[in-house]
Amino acid sequence: MIFNKFKYFIKASSLGSLFTVTTKRKLSTYLLLTFIFTACAPKLKSNLNQSFTPLSQNALVVVLDITDDQIIASKNIGELKAVDNGFSENCTYYETVENLKRLARAAGANLIRITKQKNPDKWSTCHRLWAEAFKVENPQAYETHIEWRADRKLTWDDFKGEPDLENFxxxxxxxxxGFSYETGINLFKKGKVFVKSMFNTNLSWVLPQGRTDFILRHEQVHFDITEIYSRKLRKELADAGITSENITKGKPIFDRISIQxxxxQDKYDRETKRGSKQETQENWEAIIEIELAKYDLYKTND
Incomplete structure (x- = not known):
């Protein structure tokens, strides 16, 4: 199995500074198997000591990765796991996390923390995850990465990083x-490509005097622009027929969209004077709203 994940992140500042860009690529190659087998779905299991009213299918479930050491102000209500018999379908890391979130919603949990992780290897084509489930009062307080959603606007509480006045x-x-995409080769069919648009809470920050509604609107548009280009990436990868079988052909597309x-983002800051020109800011907000609608068909990985 081959697993690919590409990331592109930008750091944008209001009222004075440039973007910094980092690009990462990870490629791991696993043993190809020569015997015949049949596919099955990943095994999903919950072991709960307490359950609550199930959440709606789109309710927020915060996922903390295995390195996250935040103190959670709630007792865990049980354990979740997504494993397989060795050769399951639809079990990339992205899909496995989504499966755990569905288990959590069914139990009424709104936060999960990954406790154990096994990557695909010669014994399994899947990402296998184990997690603790929690029911907390304010799940947004624990978010380290926010996936773009139309109904989830940024607030100043999402800017949790320490100000970096030396660089800004x-x-x-x-x-x-930023955005990322990933795929995993499925031994039974072509693996899908998944694109995500994310806001990093721990690397985003605001000074006390910057906590105004107008500056927050400016920052939201930076995130909205990232979402537009995530949708463009999703569209172009689909138009080019990119799957797990030809994923390397997607890298030039990814690089080109990243540059765009x-x-x-540079143009947005330049024309709005990093949020200080109100009329221009409002014009940009209208343009970005139109562009989001233009690429509405590409807002999900479905």
């Missing part, structure tokens, strides 16, 4: 957002 001496606020995103 004139900034009042800094937004760190950076140029657009």
């Amino acid at each position: 001496p004139e900034a009042l606020a800094v937004t760190n957002s 995103l950076q140029k657009r």
Whole structure:
């Protein structure tokens, strides 16, 4: 099995600074198997000591990765796991996390923390995950990454990072957002490609004097622009027929969209004077709303 994941992140500041860009690529190759077998779905299991009213299918479930050491102000209500018999379908990391979130919602949990992780290897084509489930009062307080959603606007509480005035001496606020895509080869069919648009809460920050509604609107548009180019990436990968079988052909598309995103973010800051020109800011907000609607068909990985 081959697993690919590409990431592109930008750091945008209001009222004074440039973007910084980092690009990461991870490629792991696993043993190909020569015997015949049949496919099955991943095994999903919950072991609960307490349950609550199930959540709606779109309710927020915060996922903390295995390295996250936040103290959770609630007792865990049980354990969740997604494993397989060795050769399951639809079990990339993205899909496995989504499966755990569905288990959590069914139990009324709104936060899960990964406690154990096994990557695909010669024994399994799947990502296998174990997690603790929690029911907390305010799940957003624990978010480290926020996936873009139309009904989930940024608040100043999402800017949890420490101000970096050495690198951004004139900034009042800094937004760190980006997109990534990943796929895994499925031994029984072509593996899908999954694109995500994310806001990093721990690398985004604001100074006390920057906590205004207007500057927050400016930062939201930075995230919205990232979402537009995530949708463009999703569309172009689909139009090019990119799957797990030809994933390397998607890298030039990814690089080109990443460059376009950076140029657009730069233009946005330049024309709005990093949020200080109100009329221009409002014009940009209208344009971005139209563009989000234009790419509405590509807002999900379905």
